[in-house]
Amino acid sequence: MKTLKITGLAIALLAGISACQQADDFLEPKTSALDETLVFQDSLRTMAFVNRIYGDIGFSFNKGRWSSHGNSEQATDDAEYKYSGVGQTAVILYSGTLSPLNFPFGEYWSLPYANIRRVNLLLTKLSSTPLSPALQRRVTAEVRFLRAYYYYNLLTVFGGVPLIGDKVFEINDFIDLPRNSYQECVDYVVSELDAAAQVLPSVAQYSEENYGRATRGACLALKSRMLLYAASPLFNGSAETQNATLASIVSYPTYQASHWQRAADAAEAVIASGQYSLMEDNTTADGYGFYQVFLKRVNPEYIFFQNRPANRDMEGFYNMPTRGGQNNSYPTHSLVQSFPMKNGKAITDPTSGYDPTKPYDNRDPRLGYSIVFNESLYFLPSANALRPVYTYEGAPSDGYTYSGQMTGYFARKMCDVNVSANSSFTTERGWPLLRYAEILLNYAEAITEAGKPELAYPKLIALRKRAGITPGADQLYGLKANMTQAEMRELIRNERRIELAFEDHRWNDIRRWKIAMSVNNGFNTRIRIVRSGTNYTYEVTNSIRRHNFRPEMYLLPIPDGEIRKMPASLQNPGW
Template identity: 50%
Template sequence: MKKIAFIIIISFALYSCTKSNFLDDKTVGLTEETVFSDSIQSINFLNRIYLDAGFSFGPSRYTGSGGSGNSELSTDNAEGVNNTVVPSDAYVQGALTPGTVNNGFATDKDYWNGPYKNIRRVNLLMSKLPVTPFAESTKKRIRGELRFLRAWYYHYLLIAFGGVPVLQDTVYGTNDVISVPRSSYADFVSYLVSELDDAASDLRDVMYKDADYGRVTYGACLALKSRILLYAASPLFNGGSITDDPHLAALVSYPVADRNRWQLAADAAEAVINSGLYSLNVNNTTRPGYGFYQVFLRRVNSEYIFSYNRSAQKEFETFFLPPSRSGNCTMRPTLSLAEAFPMKDGKSIKESPLFNPNSPYANRDPRFDNSIIYNGMSYVTNTGTRAPVFTYMSTDAFPNSSADAYTSANKYTGFFSKKMLDENLTGSSSGTTERAWPLIRYAEILLNYAEAINEAGYPEKAYPKLIELRNRAGIQAGSDNMYGLKKDMSVEEMRAVIQNERRIELAFEDQRWNDIRRWKIASKVLSGFNTVQIITKTGANTYNYAAGYSQRPLKFRDAMYLLPLPFSEVQKMPVVKQNPGY
């Protein structure tokens, strides 16, 4: 039975505390008293807070000049439009400043205003919860949901800025002068962990019916705690401050590194695993790796821990497919991402005897075929038949003139995005697909545990989680049942494997930008240009494959490990100190 998403678009939304009216829509005629004395309106108010939960993940987040995609466009995973008006390009080209940090984003989709608006909504509903007409058990459940949602929005601020002003439960009025200094990074993490522990306690015994599927659960609280503690243990924040100023250093990181933070992160991930609430979506019978493909097209599955339910639609198909399939091809995978996927024996393309440079897409990890459209891949057409997608270049060094190719070399990578797409739909198909955006899924938790336990000094304990993921991916076990993994890896060797596994398993899921920053490798991977696949046709069915470079320059500098606080906020609150390097 299909379960219906509870998230609905309601007829009103709150202004932030700088506005004079309680409600956005003046024609609705609602007041605080009428909203919070009515159970339906109070639930609608709660639902409005959920409505922005996927703001960072959404495929249309970065807007302007035809660009669409999430933070993957600010990484080595994907190329976009190469225009500094678009935030992803402004970031990688070093053009983001305190005055422009929020420019170019759709309303409420930037890293500062969107979260804080929803944090205020949480605080307002929390303050009114005692007078709402709910049973005490329902109030307890709502309080748990609210605490998670507040931590959810704060965690975006944490990874983007470090310590920020923490408002606790305060609801500021329109005439209040707000002057709240930034929390230290250590205190901020402690606050979020405490809030999630309390939320988990409130939600431990809650069981949702079909109409409420998608609300915050006990498991979601544990999972977000796992993510936050993993970030906190990572090099950027665990004693890895990017400033010598001791006051600023305490705001943006733990001043001193502590390896035990990795163990705390491992324990938090293990708590999710041991809860028994989740499992990978596995189906290698239909075809190798079909469970990986299928998980993104099933709103209800065993792997989604916190997701953003969508109505039946074809948004990813419209955004990412090539023009011949009525798509906008707005986020195009890079060659370096394609090369990160191993072969079906689990070994890298440099190590595996299965790799053939003249046929580079054959015998790959099945996740490759489920994530990337490559030259010659058979794909459904607008008429329902199947035909190859061609991405080779013509003799004038520009993409060929067929409808499958890009219109200029500026947009060329040699690939199109396929992950999370229904392979039976095009942008013009009449069919629609039920889906939810995977904001946290169980695969991430397995990777969290593997990374944390390895960095804690126990690489041998990471193997089972990687094997579980590779088995689901459809990779061959091999005679040693190691799925291509080298035995007895050191911490350093295992680190490289885990970082690559995380890159390919979570590609296009709004994770890579966070990862390359917290690992402090962004200065290495965002330098020069992203790589692309230059493909030229040499015969009827033969091609030459060579590496090339995109036209978007990558100019990362160390200050960009954190975003600048918006200049307007620093102006309003002088006690709020700007991040280093801005």
């Protein structure tokens, strides 16, 4: 007789349509009840089940992930959270008050496993569905990609996790699974992606109604990210525990430089495919392609994305009060300072031309497309035109408040300057989950760490050229010639910060590089702007809430309930 012992993981693994009622929320109205037979004997319902697995792919990127207004970006040095209540999920993350017992981030663990279970259930039923053999083969590859994608999310947060293969657990199953080693998990994800890539079409081979489904390129791109993360300091042989078994669960047993070359090769495979390119337009305006890429669902740069209907997603989340937005996430001054000048030189370079009395003049065009700073233009419905946004201290509605969470900036990244939250307009937009710019940065980072920083130059030049940075006499777009590995490493990390800002990367990056203790363990910085007539003075101040990052937070704890009910799974170091 099987013991009935349901853990949180078990509940996730039992998700899907194992019970009649569980199908209702994603296949049919609440008044109907479908069992597995009814779902999988119908082609439309079968494809609806597949689409349900796709439905959660943006869960980590989702700007309203926690309480409709929180996200991990607000637990980094890139953004300040509008709210400061100690019970807010994002506050718990950035203040470091989380623990295995206080872990309000349940979807980190349960949501991927729920979808892994859905994939496994579908695979057991697919051959008996009315889908054609060709479609069955393609769908099998699609969901194997999606399963790998959900495992990637687990590995990034927790290290090695239980691999369940194709197993479909039932309600009476006793589930007490050990965690697989990190290497086993990475090898599994990569093998699944390789297998799916052999079957899936390229993006150009899909019909219009299938646009947005997993492609061969998506498999290669996710493999690039997975191997880059695996090669990084957090996972490449640096487990901070004396328990040898646990050490192999949370990282590779020993450091191997070859992991970096493997990651570079994976990124190069995406580049060599010729399927993707940067969206470049420096004719309309400098760096205009960087701005437009986030406003076009169909573009050459998106590799994998969450398709969205016409919307005001980003405007509602980021816009300032005068434009009707929730302004949930304020960019930090340190993020603003990380953008170079238009000539590509860092603002700390005395030859850059940076003027601290005019701090936003002649900067990298990506700054203006990512950040609303004082006197930035943005659509105002009452004027039906672009009007300045004033963020100086005391400015009506949008002005800096010394005692508040405001930083003197609002976010513009991925927003349409001609659409405000309080307007009736919408934008054609998908959420970027994997895009080509990231692949170029993946390659540059990996090849640099593999000991060949000179090979990173062409990829960085391509990104800076698209950004609207001027080439300079040496055609290096502000890059120093003959950089050492250490110099190139720091430049790439900064380039990644500004190119991928607010795209669900910074929290993962500062952890995998193991720099969070230094960059995210203190007060974020703000800019206090004081107006006197037509002149402004600028003062850098600290945020009002301290970020606390502890060493054990490089990997989050598995919720206590999981460990107590599945003693075969070891807890992460320090928890």
